[in-house]
Amino acid sequence: MALTSEQQAEIASLRLEPTLTSRPTVPAMEEILARPIEVLDHGFLRVVDYMGDDSAVVQAARVSYGRGTRKTSEDAGLIRYLMRHRHSTPFEMCEIKFHVKLPxxxxxxxxxxxxxxVNEYSARYSILDREFYLPDLAQVSAQSSSNRQGRSEALDADKAHRVLNLLRDDANRCYEHYEELLDEERYGLARELARMNLTLNTYTQWYWKIDLHNFMHFLALRADPHAQYEIRVYAEKMLEILRAWVPQTAVAFEEYRLGAFTFSAGMLRVLQRQLSGEVVAQENSGLTKREWSEMQAALQGA
Known part of the structure; x- marks a missing residue:
């Protein structure tokens, strides 16, 4: 992970000069605020700011103005009800802002x-650093035969090393040409044109601000085991931050969204038939083979 000296100085300044506030704060979030969390080989994410907590969700749902107007258990119950019935607007009252460095x-x-x-580092204005993502050997995997957008088993060690060498060599060569194109004594090419020669594993940075409802939607997709590894590791770190920020909401989210499976109307009819004692197979279920296999996987915990 590489932070510029200016970024390091900014973080140190923020940590040394806490600001008094009348708004609700979360001690666990104050502890991690501004601190970079390492992800992948050169990446990181850090919480720049946040607004609201579990009580803000409850207040919005009840349109109340005070804190602690109900028991904690009642607040947790309300949050679970909101999550279960997909009442999203109370969760939109909370926001969080990240600084992320990613390929x-x-x-x-x-x-x-x-x-x-989103506000991304501009390669039209500035020059990107010579930093590239190279996967661990265990992540250098073959194309999946059953999933067109996924990977299967890792390549053997010799092939994996060769792949990494190709990726490293190509990234370095492209970056050297990038520098050559920018060199005023040679070409002096505009930055907005020179950047097109960089490889997709080059690191960029951005500020990313999102409300709690949409943040959880992001996590539901990207923290899922089927998500691509390189984005899933960011989502897994963000899930830990969610638990620190809004613990009651996080529990409800993991119960009703992240660890749940939604049954279609057709799937429910199949389950009702099975509960009544009927033997149902895929052929007479009315479900496609994929729907049937997904339902069986959910029921069997696969």
Whole structure:
């Protein structure tokens, strides 16, 4: 992980000069605020700011103005009810802002979550650092035969080392050409044009601000075991931050969203038939083979 000297000085300044506030704060979040959390080989994420806590969700649902108006158990019960019945607007009252350093190909996948405010490091204005993501040997895997957008078993050691050498050599060569194109004594090419030669494993940075409802939607997709490893490791760190920030909401989220499975109307009809004693197979279920296998996997805990 590489932070610039300016970023390190900024973090040190923030940690040394706490600001008094009348708004609700979360001690666990104050402890990690501004501190970088390492992800991948050169990446990180850190919480820049946050607004609200579990009580803010409860207040919004009840349209109340005080804290502690009900028992903690009642607040937790309300949060669970809101999560269970997908009442999203109370969760939108809380927000969080991250500073993230990530490979470009991960950023392009991440940006598909459109309900956030993003400001990325500009390669039109500044020169990107010579930092590239190279996966661990265990992550150098073959294409999955059953999932067109996934990977299967890791390559053997010799092949994996060769792949890493190719990735490293290509990234370094492209960066050297990037520097050559920018060199005013040679070409002096505009930065906005020179950047096109960089590889997708080059690191970029951005500020990413999102409300709690959409943050949980992001985590539901990206912390899922089926998500791509390189974005999932960021989501897993963010899930830990969610637990520190809004612990009651996090418990409800993991119960009703992250660890849950949604049954379609057709799946429910199959379950009702099975509960009545009928033997149901995929052929007479009315479900496609994929729907049937997904339902069986959920029921069997696969």
């Amino acid at each position: 470009v190909f991960v950023a392009r996948q991440w940006i598909r979550h459109r309900m956030a405010s």
